[in-house]
Amino acid sequence: MVGMRRPTMADVAREVGVTAKTVSRVLNDDGPVAADTRERVLAAVRRLGYQPNLMARNMRVGARDAAIGLVIPEMGNPFFGTVAGAVESAVRARGLTLIVGSSSETADLEQSLIATFLARRVSALMVVPSATGDHRHLRAERAAGLPVVFLDRPAVGMAADQVVSGNRDGARDGVAHLLAGGHRRIGFVGDLPATLYTRRERFQGYRDALEAAGVPFDRMLVESGHDQEAACAAVLRLLALPDPPTALFAANNFASMGAVVALARTGRRDVALVGFDDLTLAEVLDPPLTVVAQDPAAIGAAAAELVLSRLDGHRSKAARRLVIPTRLIPRGSGEIPPPS
Amino acid sequence: MVGMRRPTMADVAREVGVTAKTVSRVLNDDGPVAADTRERVLAAVRRLGYQPNLMARNMRVGARDAAIGLVIPEMGNPFFGTVAGAVESAVRARGLTLIVGSSSETADLEQSLIATFLARRVSALMVVPSATGDHRHLRAERAAGLPVVFLDRPAVGMAADQVVSGNRDGARDGVAHLLAGGHRRIGFVGDLPATLYTRRERFQGYRDALEAAGVPFDRMLVESGHDQEAACAAVLRLLALPDPPTALFAANNFASMGAVVALARTGRRDVALVGFDDLTLAEVLDPPLTVVAQDPAAIGAAAAELVLSRLDGHRSKAARRLVIPTRLIPRGSGEIPPPS
């Protein structure tokens, strides 16, 4: 019983008294088949519980696996999970299967995942590049016609289709919201390293907003941390300044959480806060957290679109770049006025 | 340039002046090869940028794809995302690739995903069964030696290895925590339909705790909702009862959120609350949310273990069942005393 061989097309064919090719024709609706034969083949397929072997099929047909490979940093992160989910449903609608791997933000793992995907001859490659990776090695693949798309961050060392959030505009909007509320001293809490693409972009957006409002930039108001605790400490440092900020812009998820914790611990309900990236419980917080929300599902869907269009024959050598806009969601924390 | 053929073993062999078989031997460390030949082969491999075709290899070698298929309800849900991440790293350590699909909790999608995976001849199948699905059709696969493991919920219609959370014990612990704090009227907020496995188990745990404490069960204290809003409304109904609960047990994630919202809206800071399943921001809430935390990473890892042991030849026909314990994390909301 264990390891019983699966029926193949040949088995079905023998059962019916035809050749494998005829079975293939029935199952693929390819070429003419007598109605009667078709019936008998289908009956035999059911009787034997035959299932076509996609591995063999893919190998013969395209020399390409009907799968696309996706590399994300973390599966447990709902942002990337949602991206992956959107990609999956988009490609599944086209009969493609999604193969996912997580890189844990390390260049090595990312590299080895990509190698595995290439070895499997995936039809396309979608990558959220790790901060430290180099993607030069993918140039040849792309040149050879493999669709390559980068998500959320641009790749280092090569041009390719990419989909990113409107980080700079989003950050500008968030900070502008605080400025519109009357704030003039707005702290920036970002992640580390400061060279991270998203961090750089959001920081630029912060400066854009200040400049547009004619508010001078003060480097004392910029702090960083690489996790929630560090972000919390960073906020505490800002609040302890001689001329402290009256509002905060948290440039990412855990910076937001760190800021919320810091404000809660110090009991400061007079400091406005806008966070970049939405949180499940944002509206349940006290005060409810105003955020600049990204749209991970749209990012995934757009990236899948780029891939599919390439698979459909879009051949322009130029890299296309899509920017998915963010959306400001005022909930309360960003609408706290500055002390008069 | 576009669609340029990839080099095959034969290409490498020609380059070196040997046969494909020799190249195969070098790359698989299989059989004796002269040191000199090996060098030249490896050099040619690098020169041509040759990468073995895993599709062809898998097909020849095992008639099994070196991949395992995983079906989860939602990728964007961090619980399942974390499960998937744990599975992935466990199987990758064994040279296997993870193929994921999300069923959106619908039996149809789940079915079609499983069919795709089977057609790809995955080496094993891991499924978080959708509530409405029937898995009888997998019996034959399991009988034929395909490792099948169910996660988070047992399957309907067939016995197979499975890994679930300690739902009943966890719920009992959570409710016992409230009872230990002196509460006697404890509301239960669950999901719908009430036939859902996890809901049933947690409800049992709730009753277990009441019984152990000698507190009579009151069906008036049981409410349900199928999303956060509904759960919020359910809690409001409970609080409006003539003899209202002094504490609440929220049997899942969105029930917890609904309860938090309800308590916030009504300004009731005197009602204790314990939620099942942890939330990212739980500790930032006011009061910080006491939860019964599950361990999705452990669930994924354990399930992967079961699969790998089967692949290693574990052949017992009996279904193995692992229960991953939960952990009570007191943070404040569960420690509010009943009004005296």
Added chain:
DNA sequence: GAACACAATGTCATCGTTGACATATGTCAT
């Protein structure tokens, strides 16, 4: 009624790799 179109099926090679077995050369003990 010869020529032809089309339907229904079969034959064979092939995708890229590896298992089973064969061959050629050299080494060593008898």
Added chain:
DNA sequence: ATGACATATGTCAACGATGACATTGTGTTC
């Protein structure tokens, strides 16, 4: 010198499917 044996490589078929082309039979056309 002669097996016996190990080393280094080659040959061929096979995994399961399909593409290109061949072969039959049947009805249509002028």
